Amino acid sequence: MDAKQIMKFLEDTAYVHVGGTEQEKQVAAYISDCCKSLGLHTTTEDFDVPMATVHNAKLYAGGEEIPCMAYRCSGNADVEAPLFYLNTRGDAYALSQCKGKIVLLETGVGYWTYHDLVESGAVGFITFNGDVRVADSDIDDRELRTYVARDLKILPGVNIHARSAVKMIADGVQSARIVLAQDQYTGTSQNVILDLPGDIDKTIVFTAHYDSTPLSKGTYDNMSGSAALLSLTKYYKDHPHRHGVRFIWCGSEERGLLGSKAYVAAHAEELKDVVLNINTDMIGSIMGGFRAISTAEEGLPYFIRYLSLMHGVCIESRQDIYSSDSTPFADAGVPAISFARIAPSNTATAHNRYDTPAVMSGPQMVYDIDFIRLFADQMINAVICPVKREIPDKMKEKLDTYLSRKRSKPFTF
Numbered sequence: 460m461d462a463k464q465i466m467k468f469l470e471d472t473a474y475v476h477v478g479g480t481e482q483e484k485q486v487a488a489y490i491s492d493c494c495k496s497l498g499l500h501t502t503t504e505d506f507d508v509p510m511a512t513v514h515n516a517k518l519y520a521g522g523e524e525i526p527c528m529a530y531r532c533s534g535n536a537d538v539e540a541p542l543f544y545l546n547t548r549g550d551a552y553a554l555s556q557c558k559g560k561i562v563l564l565e566t567g568v569g570y571w572t573y574h575d576l577v578e579s580g581a582v583g584f585i586t587f588n589g590d591v592r593v594a595d596s597d598i599d600d601r602e603l604r605t606y607v608a609r610d611l612k613i614l615p616g617v618n619i620h621a622r623s624a625v626k627m628i629a630d631g632v633q634s635a636r637i638v639l640a641q642d643q644y645t646g647t648s649q650n651v652i653l654d655l656p657g658d659i660d661k662t663i664v665f666t667a668h669y670d671s672t673p674l675s676k677g678t679y680d681n682m683s684g685s686a687a688l689l690s691l692t693k694y695y696k697d698h699p700h701r702h703g704v705r706f707i708w709c710g711s712e713e714r715g716l717l718g719s720k721a722y723v724a725a726h727a728e729e730l731k732d733v734v735l736n737i738n739t740d741m742i743g744s745i746m747g748g749f750r751a752i753s754t755a756e757e758g759l760p761y762f763i764r765y766l767s768l769m770h771g772v773c774i775e776s777r778q779d780i781y782s783s784d785s786t787p788f789a790d791a792g793v794p795a796i797s798f799a800r801i802a803p804s805n806t807a808t809a810h811n812r813y814d815t816p817a818v819m820s821g822p823q824m825v826y827d828i829d830f831i832r833l834f835a836d837q838m839i840n841a842v843i844c845p846v847k848r849e850i851p852d853k854m855k856e857k858l859d860t861y862l863s864r865k866r867s868k869p870f871t872f
């Protein structure tokens with residue numbers, strides 16, 4: 460695809476399309492149609508996602524009603540309690556102050572943070588998003604994720620803007636009341652899959668998520684990666700590929716990698732023939748540096764480094780976990796690599812209203828996709844894919860922490 464075609468793809472899909480919604484389905488259908496126009500047939504695999512319709516969400520504090528959004532799937536409640544501002548992560552004294560309180564958090568609600576809140580006897584929580592230096596007052600529509608609350612009591616939560624949080628603390632607000640009414644139900648999201656069988660029965664799987672977060676049009680994160688997959692589809696349709704190539708546009712990544720987790724669970728048996736996962740999440744921004752993050756043997760980052768020097772491409776290549784759909788594959792034992800171009804946060808960011816085609820560059824998209832294809836081609840047309848099909852122990856440890864199975868070591872003096 461040339462720069463113009465890529466920008467059209469990004470413009471056509473520049474609307475909010477959260478996992479599990481009609482808009483997400485609309486983008487899935489659009490991707491299928493793009494493949495159809497190349498003469499290729501996709502299949503769609505549905506999976507369940509938790510949904511909620513919020514009827515009422517109120518936060519009262521300091522004699523005022525504070526604009527808020529409910530945490531979806533955090534139940535129904537009308538709770539009034541003293542307010543506690545938890546500004547120290549994991550500190551025993553701070554946690555001992557949470558009992559019977561509504562807790563204002565500085566962070567998002569990950570598994571261990573939520574675990575600490577429940578264990579310490581908090582009765583509700585408040586988070587905030589946004590930036591007091593930026594004019595908008597957008598409040599993000601968040602959810603209490605299933606894996607976060609997996610074995611814990613449900614606490615009611617709301618999200619507010621950073622300006623409201625600052626005002627509450629500056630005013631010395633002592634107590635708060637959260638009122639929540641919502642209907643929770645099971646909805647569907649979907650992965651869009653395209654196969655190009657190869658000469659051998661080993662497969663290389665490309666992934667990119669196509670859902671957005673509630674405030675974002677999701678262009679940079681991640682219709683950019685979705686465009687890369689479409690472009691590669693077009694290429695491999697007409698070019699030889701010894702390995703089979705499977706393309707998966709994953710749904711609901713932003714909701715906790717739900718699409719790739721569902722795929723890995725549903726295809727456990729076939730995964731033994733998958734030799735590599737190549738994931739693309741956020742590329743082609745006007746500004747920013749190229750990254751290749753390998754959750755694989757140590758040799759892979761070096762190989763990418765050699766390839767980039769041979770072809771004069773600037774890239775930071777290292778072994779690590781990338782928070783995207785590559786992770787469930789690595790966790791299932793498939794060596795995985797994620798490509799991204801990470802922009803300085805004052806030039807382009809994700810998960811807010813500023814993620815639009817305006818931060819994207821068509822020529823940069825073409826450049827980034829060309830390098831991903833150069834790398835992929837080495838692997839796809841290899842006699843035997845040279846990447847060891849095993850995940851090193853130190854990556855397994857990082858996966859345990861990332862997937863909240865183990866807690867990272869607390870800070871010690």
Ligand SMILES: [Zn+2]
Binds near residue numbers: 668681712
């Ligand atoms: Zn993303």
